[in-house]
Amino acid sequence: MKYEAVIGLEVHVQLDTKSKMFTRVPCGFGREPNSLTDCVVLGLPGALPVMNYEAIEKSIKVGLLLGCDIAETCKWDRKNYFYPDMPKNYQISQFDQPICLGGEVEIEMPGETPAVMGKHRNVQLTRIHLEEDVGKLTHYEKDSLVDYNRAGSPLLEIVSEPDLFSPEEVFAYLTSLRNSLVYAGISACDMEKGQLRCDANISVRPEGQQELGTKVELKNLNTISGVKNGVEYEIKRQIRALEKGEEIFQETRRWNPEQKYTTPMRSKEMAHDYRYFPDPDLMPVKINKDWVEKIKKELPEKPFDKQRRFFQEMSLPYSITSALCPDLALCNFFEKANKLANNPQKIANWVVNDLQRELSSKKTDDFQLPIDQSPVSPQNLAELVMLIEKGSISNNVGKELFPEMFSTGKPPSELVKEKGLEVKSDQGEIDSICTQAIEEDQDAAEKFRGGKEGAINALKGRVMKATRGQANPKLVDQTLRRLLS
Amino acid sequence: MSSIEIVDNTVSQLSLLLSEKKLSSFEITQAFIDQTNRVDDRVHAFLHLDEKNFLKQAEESDERRKNGKTKGKLDGIPIALKDVISVEGQPLTAASKILENYISPYDATVTRKLKDAGVIIGGRLNLDEFAMGSSTENSAFGPTHNPWNLDCVPGGSSGGSSAAVAAREVPISLGSDTGGSIRQPASLCGVVGMKPTYGMVSRFGLAAFASSLDQIGPFGKTVKDVSLLLEIISGHDPLDSTSFPREVPAYGSLIEDKLEPSVIGLPKEFFGEGMDQEVRDSVDKVIDFYREQGHKIIEVSLPTTELSIPVYYMIATAEASSNLARYDGIRYTSRSKYSENAIDVYAKSRGEGFGEEVKRRCILGAYGLSSGYYDAFYLRAQKTRTLIREDFNRVFDEVDTILTPTSPTPAFKFGEKSDDPISMYLSDIYTISTNLAGLPAISVPCGFTKNRLPIGMQLIGKAFHESELLSIAHAYDREHNFGCESPQLV
Numbered sequence: 001m002k003y004e005a006v007i008g009l010e011v012h013v014q015l016d017t018k019s020k021m022f023t024r025v026p027c028g029f030g031r032e033p034n035s036l037t038d039c040v041v042l043g044l045p046g047a048l049p050v051m052n053y054e055a056i057e058k059s060i061k062v063g064l065l066l067g068c069d070i071a072e073t074c075k076w077d078r079k080n081y082f083y084p085d086m087p088k089n090y091q092i093s094q095f096d097q098p099i100c101l102g103g104e105v106e107i108e109m110p111g112e113t114p115a116v117m118g119k120h121r122n123v124q125l126t127r128i129h130l131e132e133d134v135g136k137l138t139h140y141e142k143d144s145l146v147d148y149n150r151a152g153s154p155l156l157e158i159v160s161e162p163d164l165f166s167p168e169e170v171f172a173y174l175t176s177l178r179n180s181l182v183y184a185g186i187s188a189c190d191m192e193k194g195q196l197r198c199d200a201n202i203s204v205r206p207e208g209q210q211e212l213g214t215k216v217e218l219k220n221l222n223t224i225s226g227v228k229n230g231v232e233y234e235i236k237r238q239i240r241a242l243e244k245g246e247e248i249f250q251e252t253r254r255w256n257p258e259q260k261y262t263t264p265m266r267s268k269e270m271a272h273d274y275r276y277f278p279d280p281d282l283m284p285v286k287i288n289k290d291w292v293e294k295i296k297k298e299l300p301e302k303p304f305d306k307q308r309r310f311f312q313e314m315s316l317p318y319s320i321t322s323a324l325c326p327d328l329a330l331c332n333f334f335e336k337a338n339k340l341a342n343n344p345q346k347i348a349n350w351v352v353n354d355l356q357r358e359l360s361s362k363k364t365d366d367f368q369l370p371i372d373q374s375p376v377s378p379q380n381l382a383e384l385v386m387l388i389e390k391g392s393i394s395n396n397v398g399k400e401l402f403p404e405m406f407s408t409g410k411p412p413s414e415l416v417k418e419k420g421l422e423v424k425s426d427q428g429e430i431d432s433i434c435t436q437a438i439e440e441d442q443d444a445a446e447k448f449r450g451g452k453e454g455a456i457n458a459l460k461g462r463v464m465k466a467t468r469g470q471a472n473p474k475l476v477d478q479t480l481r482r483l484l485s
Numbered sequence: 486m487s488s489i490e491i492v493d494n495t496v497s498q499l500s501l502l503l504s505e506k507k508l509s510s511f512e513i514t515q516a517f518i519d520q521t522n523r524v525d526d527r528v529h530a531f532l533h534l535d536e537k538n539f540l541k542q543a544e545e546s547d548e549r550r551k552n553g554k555t556k557g558k559l560d561g562i563p564i565a566l567k568d569v570i571s572v573e574g575q576p577l578t579a580a581s582k583i584l585e586n587y588i589s590p591y592d593a594t595v596t597r598k599l600k601d602a603g604v605i606i607g608g609r610l611n612l613d614e615f616a617m618g619s620s621t622e623n624s625a626f627g628p629t630h631n632p633w634n635l636d637c638v639p640g641g642s643s644g645g646s647s648a649a650v651a652a653r654e655v656p657i658s659l660g661s662d663t664g665g666s667i668r669q670p671a672s673l674c675g676v677v678g679m680k681p682t683y684g685m686v687s688r689f690g691l692a693a694f695a696s697s698l699d700q701i702g703p704f705g706k707t708v709k710d711v712s713l714l715l716e717i718i719s720g721h722d723p724l725d726s727t728s729f730p731r732e733v734p735a736y737g738s739l740i741e742d743k744l745e746p747s748v749i750g751l752p753k754e755f756f757g758e759g760m761d762q763e764v765r766d767s768v769d770k771v772i773d774f775y776r777e778q779g780h781k782i783i784e785v786s787l788p789t790t791e792l793s794i795p796v797y798y799m800i801a802t803a804e805a806s807s808n809l810a811r812y813d814g815i816r817y818t819s820r821s822k823y824s825e826n827a828i829d830v831y832a833k834s835r836g837e838g839f840g841e842e843v844k845r846r847c848i849l850g851a852y853g854l855s856s857g858y859y860d861a862f863y864l865r866a867q868k869t870r871t872l873i874r875e876d877f878n879r880v881f882d883e884v885d886t887i888l889t890p891t892s893p894t895p896a897f898k899f900g901e902k903s904d905d906p907i908s909m910y911l912s913d914i915y916t917i918s919t920n921l922a923g924l925p926a927i928s929v930p931c932g933f934t935k936n937r938l939p940i941g942m943q944l945i946g947k948a949f950h951e952s953e954l955l956s957i958a959h960a961y962d963r964e965h966n967f968g969c970e971s972p973q974l975v
Contacts, residue, residue, distance in 0.1 A: 045584065046570075046571045046689065047690075080851075281726065
């Protein structure tokens with residue numbers, strides 16, 4: 001029997017807001033433990049939460065970006081359970097009235113080769129709700145330590161329908177979702193920093209069967225590849241179990257990334273009763289149409305829409321757009337340079353190949369230099385491309401020049417002048433260098449005269465070597481042909 | 486003026502003596518400290534009193550006055566707060582063992598407002614643990630005694646706040662009222678106590694019992710004193726999203742304006758069975774007084790009154806079960822020495838740290854919120870709460886003020902009701918529905934029983950109509966001044 005997996009994802013995204021969700025304490029990562037706290041974060045007697053409207057605004061933005069219905073009021077509920085990562089022993093969340101309903105995420109599956117676009121599909125969302133993040137526990141042999149720096153940061157939970165059917169789709173979904181959220185400035189979505197976290201609900205069923213199998217919730221999926229591997233393992237485990245005639249239990253399991261298997265955490269019977277009820281400390285927030293309209297105007301172009309525009313308006317090849325489009329900053333750099341040079345193909349090539357290479361060569365601690373810190377500005381890149389197009393310098397000189405532009409930050413025109421790299425276009429000088437090249441390689445000259453077209457390249461090579469690549473290639477071609485005829 | 490004479494003064498009188506330089510804040514404060522030292526071993530209104538700090542603030546106030554930098558009418562007047570209101574650097578126990586060693590690192594908004602007005606803050610006042618109770622018998626640190634009869638309870642939960650004013654240990658105090666916790670003890674101790682409209686006074690810094698019902702309010706010997714204090718503590722607070730953005734009127738002077746004839750409603754459900762005859766007689770005299778003053782008295786009906794107790798105990802306990810979850814032995818609360826794992830820390834710390842009534846209410850509240858019970862209990866209670874509110878709205882289309890007794894009986898003896906939670910809960914029957922409706926209400930002393938136990942009447946006003954409510958209360962209080970009579974403690 002063939003089995004089919006059905007997967008739904010719950011993605012938690014930390015919103016990039018200046019301060020925490022219910023107090024003025026700033027959000028932050030990597031700070032001294034328990035330094036980002038106050039009486040509200042610590043849940044001291046008498047402390048009260050006050051809404052940070054930036055968190056609501058960012059949530060609405062995500063909802064609009066993903067085509068959700070936005071709620072008219074934003075209401076708060078308490079989710080009650082005892083755990084030391086939560087100072088109040090309840091989490092302020094949204095239970096029956098999430099801020100966003102419905103919506104979808106466009107995904108792209110891998111194509112046949114990296115140069116070919118894959119199939120696109122929209123994955124349906126159930127809901128998106130806003131809640132406060134909890135603290136971070138570190139367990140030691142005999143005791144545990146807790147850091148409340150993260151506690152109270154705004155956290156968005158994006159819940160998909162059971163509308164994903166393979167680990168590859170899960171990977172594509174997460175990648176696309178992350179790109180969109182980074183585009184909109186919602187979050188940096190760095191999984192290493194816990195800014196994006198993911199739980200997966202996984203079930204399998206015989207192919208063709210309508211009703212869903214028993215679902216297992218998978219936790220501790222801490223990297224995008226971890227999600228893919230964990231989901232892949234869990235699907236195999238469930239299929240193996242069914243093939244052996246075993247039952248699947250409704251439970252929560254934990255992915256162990258080192259040993260690469262899942263283990264049970266708690267069963268359905270041990271599930272919490274969260275005793276949700278409306279938080280009496282917080283008044284519901286009205287979301288009026290004007291507010292939504294204002295946010296709508298600030299929405300960025302979505303990554304796949306941008307890619308389609310690059311195809312249509314600029315005829316860029318798929319492989320180039322798929323390198324550009326996931327990175328908004330890279331796209332912005334490209335578009336800025338292109339506006340000046342009006343040569344999308346060439347600019348895009350330089351950005352995707354040369355610029356990216358130089359940026360990643362500046363890697364520190366696994367982070368490449370961000371493009372907004374690139375010493376080569378869009379203006380400088382545009383100038384370089386225009387110099388080559390005009391024939392002022394050759395392509396090869398350009399390629400040599402680029403690393404120097406990157407290390408010095410100087411505009412190409414200045415470097416060309418400094419090093420005397422302008423193309424030699426003086427007919428007299430070219431004549432004499434070409435004559436010398438023919439004399440030095442009589443053999444090639446004879447072959448060309450005898451009709452072997454390719455032999456001219458050896459002569460061109462000599463000329464270029466003699467001029468250190470600075471001879472105007474068109475002029476060299478013309479001159480050699482004239483002298484050899 | 487001797488210290489015993491000083492403590493008999495109202496805030497208005499003390500304020501005058503200060504401005505005429507006849508007394509210093511230091512002398513006043515010392516007089517109240519002396520009185521506390523004379524009587525509090527018997528009354529036990531205070532859980533904590535830092536005399537040095539109290540007097541230091543008084544000296545600072547005198548210094549301000551000398552330099553012409555007085556902050557207002559109440560600059561230099563001493564006050565003490567119920568031990569659920571945070572004052573930076575002072576203990577906050579909520580009369581619970583679980584918070585025995587907790588020192589608040591920040592000021593409540595009301596505390597900050599008092600400091601800004603130059604009021605000098607000393608001492609923490611006793612209460613029923615976490616404000617749960619009607620007698621202060623639930624304090625983990627021993628009950629407060631009624632200054633009028635030490636064998637009787639002072640009422641609760643703000644029993645320390647009412648007894649301290651009645652025993653002349655402070656001229657004014659603050660309490661909190663969730664279902665009558667200011668008005669009932671005010672009535673039982675023969676002082677004035679007021680619960681403002683929900684949202685009038687910031688709850689920031691008030692250790693929560695039931696967030697949708699809690700409201701901080703003033704105690705004093707007269708309506709005038711209470712008005713002056715309310716003026717200081719009211720107003721919108723950006724740190725409390727349930728506080729309303731409204732201008733605060735100058736209640737202290739507004740109440741002196743000439744009172745127009747108004748309509749006073751007597752809800753027939755409040756004047757039925759269970760009311761002590763002496764209470765009834767006193768309230769009848771109040772009714773006569775208002776009638777003679779030209780006010781129209783009419784009978785009204787609040788049919789949902791009998792539902793208010795079950796609704797209250799469902800909503801208040803549900804909120805409390807969640808609000809009190811933070812007292813878990815992990816961070817600032819006392820941790821059980823005998824726990825073996827995390828869950829054990831919670832269970833044992835809370836088991837050892839909370840008293841019986843608090844545990845009873847947390848369990849009751851958690852039960853009402855549990856899946857499968859939520860609709861039948863919590864949700865139904867919320868819907869009924871809406872009906873109670875609508876009941877009041879309808880009555881307030883006809884009347885300006887509602888007049889009732891504050892408590893069905895005068896102060897009762899220790900132990901009389903402590904074994905019977907239901908009969909204890911019923912002592913709040915006249916006060917609870919105003920919390921559910923969010924309305925302002927005040928208890929004003931209106932006489933004594935033949936055994937010299939105080940009796941109080943309650944006036945309930947329209948939401949945010951504190952001025953009208955205080956004015957009509959003042960009209961009576963000005964003529965009778967029962968709150969200025971002193972119990973025979975010394």
